Amino acid sequence: MPADVLLSGGLLVDGTGAPARAADVELTGARISAILPPGAGRAARVLDVAGRVVCPGFVDAHSHSDLALLANPQAHSKVRQGVTTEIVGNCGLGVTPAGDPAAIRSAAAFIDLDPSLPWPAGGTAGHLRALEAAGPSLNVATLTGHLPLRASAVGFADRPATPAELDVMREELARSIEEGSLGLSTGLVYAPAAYATEDELVALAEVVARAGGVFAWHLRDYTDALLESVAQAVRVAEATGCATQISHLAAVGRRNWGAVAEALDLIDEAPVHVDVYPYLxxxxxxxxxxxxxxxxxxxxxxxxxxxxxxxxxxxxxxxxxxxxxxxxxxxxxxxxxxxxxxxxxxxxxxxxxxxxGRREEDLLTVLRHPKTMIGSDGFALDPDGLTGGPAPHPRSYGCYPRLLARYVGEGALTLEEAVRKSTGLPAEVFGLADRGVIEQGAAADVLVLDPATLNDLSTFDHPHQFPSGVELVLVNGVAVVADAAHTGAGPGQVLRALGQIGVSA
Ligand SMILES: [Zn+2]
Incomplete structure (x- = not known):
């Protein structure tokens, strides 16, 4: 049986970090069916992608589209920049478990872009079902937020959790992971997660480690106490063996510039990765x-x-x-x-x-570190919809094109490194077994990029601008962006954790 689609004549950057090479990519249904020497493939539809880069769709390791995707399942600002999978539920923010809805909604205000956005019920299972029912244009997986977890078990009091409250949090977290969450995220600057002791963080990390999940940390401080804050995440990771992710690493405030190098030294030997977005x-x-x-x-x-x-x-x-x-x-x-x-x-x-309040040299230090991956820290926005509110950070529109155009274009990273940090590395760390790489049998989440025109156009003054040069975006083998326009298709899948054995749709 011939393949459905052949991407012919492109430069393949496969997401593993291997050198770019001339190769044709054959797609059948929702899978990549073969990688072939140029000119060797046959398919019902052959697309000439000469002069283009063919790479895996971007796996956004750090997203806040928990609610945005329910209002905007077409995920315009993400798919137009080549994101094919988002990991939501970061920074301790999330929608489940429910607890006191008004208090949690206030604590999670950052992800609550519009008061008329629906707020899903039914725990993680309910949230994932709602995402599925929305028919998203990209794949989505979630972490469980520490804020709602603590708000529902302890409320907003500034005190340690009692042993009984800690048991409730551990049970709720284990349930959430059973329902498909990839692990936990905390946001130690946000109430009420900010009131957690290190013992609480260890107790929760043990639950995540047992399930083979990931614990993502929005650190207690990115300014004057950055190093102590990184050291705490490293201590908890080492005490529990929990795979740990330090979110959006940066040293903020002129007097703290340069501290990222020491922060990265602290994580070298620990089971810890880092994410970052390429903005100051x-x-x-x-x-x-x-x-x-x-x-x-x-x-x-x-x-x-x-x-x-x-x-x-x-x-x-x-x-x-x-x-x-x-x-x-x-x-x-x-x-x-x-x-x-x-x-x-x-x-x-x-x-x-x-x-x-950040400097370029620090950003380059973080970007170049082998344990750093890319996460936008942004949202799936629709400039013409409920999520198109004023003055969002441009990372929601331009994170990945900016990385490739600016940081590869100017020689800070090789194209292969930048693509791996945006695809294969996050997929591997979060256990998305068959994504993030272009290999036979992998999910057909594939991009065709024009390196000559690739550019982020979103700015702080005019953020609602789609990038140029992202020509074709396939999610599970279906085009969601073609000729640099959204097709309206919704082939995205909800990716649920399956314990130690990885993640499946
Ligand atoms: Zn975040």
Whole structure:
């Protein structure tokens, strides 16, 4: 039986890090059926991809599309840049288990792009069923968020969990993994995960390790206490043997520049990987700049209204790592601490900032490290839909084209390394056994890129711009982007963990 499609005459970069080579790629149904010498294949449809790069679809190791994909299953900003699989549930943020819905929704405000987005019920199983029912254009897998886990077991109190509460969290986590989660994520700057002791993190890591999952850490601090924060993740990883991922590694604030090299030295011998996105600004809730006490009870607006609270926050900010003009809200720089407090007092956690304060040299150090993979830390956005709100970080649109155009184009990484960090490496670390590589039998998640025109066009001023040069995106053998436009197809699969033996659709 002839193959369905033959991608003929391209330069194959297979996602393993092996040298690029001239080869034809044959697809049959949802699988890659053969890799052949140029000109050797036969298929019902032959696409001439001469002058193009053929590589695996990007596996976004760090995404926040938990809710965005329910509102925007076509995942425009992700598939148009070549992402074919997203791992959601990062930074401790997530939608399950439910607990007190209002409190959890407030804590998870960063992923809650629009109040009219549906909030799925039924735990991880329910969330994954809802994603499946939405018919997504890309594949999706999830981690379990520490915030909802702790919020439902302990609430928003700033104290250690009791042994009984810890048991509840361990049981809920084990259940969530049984229902298909790939592991756990924490966000130690966000209440209530910020109140967790190291013993709690060890206890949860043991559950993840037993299931063969991954524990992703948004560290306690990326600024003045970066090294202590990395050391904590490494200690927990070594104590439990848990495969660990340090999220979006960066040293933030001029006085901390250079610390990433030492941070990377700490992870070298540990079961720890790192993800990063190729930009010099981050994005988070503006309220993250406030100290932990202001988040206690999960009611930051009410806390700020208490007598003396604003003065206490401002006093703490006297020694801060940032300058106010480096913090943008809706594309505009903040003027002062008072300005920031006014916004949080009015909108609580529902204000997103873009924060500069990193340097290029550090980004290059992180990008080049062999244990670093790429994760956008972004969302699947539709510029014309509910998720098309103001001034998102451009990483949601341009992360991968920017990596290839700018960091490969200017010689910081080889094309093979950059592709592996975006495909084979994350697939391997997260146990997505048959994805992230172009090999016979692997899932047909395949890209055709034009290296001459590949470029990210999304900027901080005009973020809702699709990249150029991503010509064809196949997900499970079906085109979701063709001639650089979305086809409307929804061939994505929900990828569920199957314990130690990897992940299956
Ligand atoms: Zn994140």
């Amino acid at each position: 600004a981050g994005s988070a809730n503006l309220s993250q700049l406030l100290p932990g006490w202001a988040h206690e009870g999960g009611r930051v607006k009410e806390r700020l209204a208490e007598p003396g609270a604003r003065a206490r926050v401002l006093a703490g900010w006297a020694d801060r790592w940032w300058d106010w003009p480096d913090i943008l809200v809706n594309g505009r720089p903040l003027e002062s601490g008072e300005h920031a407090l006014d916004l949080v007092a009015e909108h609580g956690n529902a204000v997103t900032m873009v924060a500069f």
